[in-house]
Amino acid sequence: MSDQAVADFGLIGLAVMGQNLIMNVADHGFTVVAFNRTVAKVDRFLENEAKGKSIVGAHSVEEFCSKLKKPRRIMLLVMAGKPVDDFIESLLPHVEKGDIIIDGGNSHYPDSNRRTKYLAEKGIRFVGTGVSGGEEGARYGPSLMPGGNEEAWPFIKDIFQSVAAKSDGEACCDWVGDEGAGHYVKMVHNGIEYGDMQLITEAYDILKRGLGMTPAEIGDVFEKWNTGVLDSFLIEITRDILRHNDDDGTALLEKILDAAGQKGTGKWTAINALDLGMPVTLIGEAVFARCLSSLKQERIRASKVLKGPEPDFKGDRKEFIDNLEQALYASKIISYAQGFMLIQEAAKEYKWKLNKPSIALMWRGGCIIRSVFLKDITNAYRTNPDLENLLFDDFFNKAIHNAQAGWRDVVSKSALWGIPTPAFSTALGFYDGYRSRDLPANLLQAQRDYFGAHTFKIKPECASEKYPEGQDIHVNWTGRGGNVSASTYQV
Ligand code: 2AM
Numbered sequence: 368m369s370d371q372a373v374a375d376f377g378l379i380g381l382a383v384m385g386q387n388l389i390m391n392v393a394d395h396g397f398t399v400v401a402f403n404r405t406v407a408k409v410d411r412f413l414e415n416e417a418k419g420k421s422i423v424g425a426h427s428v429e430e431f432c433s434k435l436k437k438p439r440r441i442m443l444l445v446m447a448g449k450p451v452d453d454f455i456e457s458l459l460p461h462v463e464k465g466d467i468i469i470d471g472g473n474s475h476y477p478d479s480n481r482r483t484k485y486l487a488e489k490g491i492r493f494v495g496t497g498v499s500g501g502e503e504g505a506r507y508g509p510s511l512m513p514g515g516n517e518e519a520w521p522f523i524k525d526i527f528q529s530v531a532a533k534s535d536g537e538a539c540c541d542w543v544g545d546e547g548a549g550h551y552v553k554m555v556h557n558g559i560e561y562g563d564m565q566l567i568t569e570a571y572d573i574l575k576r577g578l579g580m581t582p583a584e585i586g587d588v589f590e591k592w593n594t595g596v597l598d599s600f601l602i603e604i605t606r607d608i609l610r611h612n613d614d615d616g617t618a619l620l621e622k623i624l625d626a627a628g629q630k631g632t633g634k635w636t637a638i639n640a641l642d643l644g645m646p647v648t649l650i651g652e653a654v655f656a657r658c659l660s661s662l663k664q665e666r667i668r669a670s671k672v673l674k675g676p677e678p679d680f681k682g683d684r685k686e687f688i689d690n691l692e693q694a695l696y697a698s699k700i701i702s703y704a705q706g707f708m709l710i711q712e713a714a715k716e717y718k719w720k721l722n723k724p725s726i727a728l729m730w731r732g733g734c735i736i737r738s739v740f741l742k743d744i745t746n747a748y749r750t751n752p753d754l755e756n757l758l759f760d761d762f763f764n765k766a767i768h769n770a771q772a773g774w775r776d777v778v779s780k781s782a783l784w785g786i787p788t789p790a791f792s793t794a795l796g797f798y799d800g801y802r803s804r805d806l807p808a809n810l811l812q813a814q815r816d817y818f819g820a821h822t823f824k825i826k827p828e829c830a831s832e833k834y835p836e837g838q839d840i841h842v843n844w845t846g847r848g849g850n851v852s853a854s855t856y857q858v
Pocket of ligand 1: 692
């Protein structure tokens with residue numbers, strides 16, 4: 368090893384996240400070498416934020432690699448897409464077999480699948496890691512979700528778990544699984560974040576329009592909720608947002624245009640759920656709710672011509688607010704159950720070994736969806752890593768049963784009042800569908816067979832010689848046409 372090789376860890380990409388993560392790593396006793404495409408940023412960083420810390424700079428990829436101890440541990444925090452591939456190519460002439468390249472950007476998981484395979488062929492260990500928690504998290508403790516080539520894990524575990532957020536003394540970072548599993552789990556995290564945010568907005572809307580409460584009053588409700596089962600970062604910041612007054616003494620929140628933006632990770636999750644055939648309805652509704660909100664001008668026109676009922680709250684307000692807390696809790700349980708159903712299916716489909724108890728632990732602290740609730744999910748998967756569904760866990764089974772009456776009260780009242788609750792409602796719809804032994808899909812199958820000869824199977828208890836169990840059956844519903852099923856003829 369050359370005398371120059373002083374650094375334990377290298378990071379490329381000196382935007383705020385990169386700079387903060389470097390300082391975080393240096394604070395934990397590691398020496399870090401920094402590089403950036405625009406090299407002037409390296410010197411600026413060294414002279415300012417990095418001054419006095421165990422951070423060195425490099426002015427070329429070659430110099431960067433020569434300053435790293437072996438196996439080299441190189442992290443990229445650059446813009447997702449082509450810049451990641453370009454940097455990987457520029458690193459290749461200067462790295463050796465066994466070295467580790469980590470992509471911590473917002474990459475889509477298929478890219479991480481591809482990069483893991485491509486680099487493994489060259490003897491380079493690739494890691495795609497989700498990083499959550501924003502700038503603050505990067506500096507003082509992010510949630511880190513690494514996946515890819517598992518051979519890399521023993522070499523990066525110490526650094527990753529040192530810099531990650533801690534929850535009850537445990538690092539919010541563990542190995543997720545193969546190939547793009549780290550970025551996949553980060554994608555689902557973001558989808559769940561969409562869902563959590565949508566649920567909170569619906570609760571706010573019900574309190575505002577249904578009960579006629581002011582932002583300050585609603586802030587007090589959120590403050591109380593933050594001491595109970597909903598205790599979480601998003602509930603906490605919502606409380607603060609509700610209490611944030613503008614110069615004129617009124618809530619700034621009420622001046623903000625009600626048209627939501629999105630960067631696409633929620634959409635990726637929903638598209639993936641459709642691709643895998645998993646009913647991740649709450650995230651889907653959360654994405655669509657943002658789409659609907661962004662049709663502001665059209666909604667203004669619609670509000671003038673489409674009539675609906677007005678809220679007329681009667682009864683005990685405190686009891687209703689408690690019911691709303693239960694509705695939010697129950698819907699959140701459904702959303703996480705759906706998220707884990709998706710992750711489970713992805714592992715099966717993509718043949719990844721996944722570390723489920725750790726996924727919940729990684730979301731426990733550091734990231735946007737961090738909450739007390741995730742401790743209960745961690746416990747559920749630690750007790751039974753093969754848990755088929757979160758709703759089968761004793762704790763959550765009890766929780767959803769306790770919350771049910773309040774949840775139904777909120778969804779039905781909102782419907783009668785004309786207040787949209789796409790996320791609360793879809794969660795309840797899912798719950799009732801999931802717990803239904805019999806669904807009306809028998810009629811659907813009959814319709815499909817009627818118009819398209821798509822065939823159906825008979826219920827085992829109704830099987831007979833005429834309708835044998837397990838067979839694809841086609842019936843001539845009209846007495847006209849043939850008896851040929853769609854699977855045997857081409858239109
Ligand atoms: P820059 O400072 O030279 O712009 C976040 O934008 C990080 O990604 C920055 O470090 C930025 O480098 C880097 N980045 C953005 N686009 C890039 C590209 N096309 N190639 C390499 N790095 C890029």
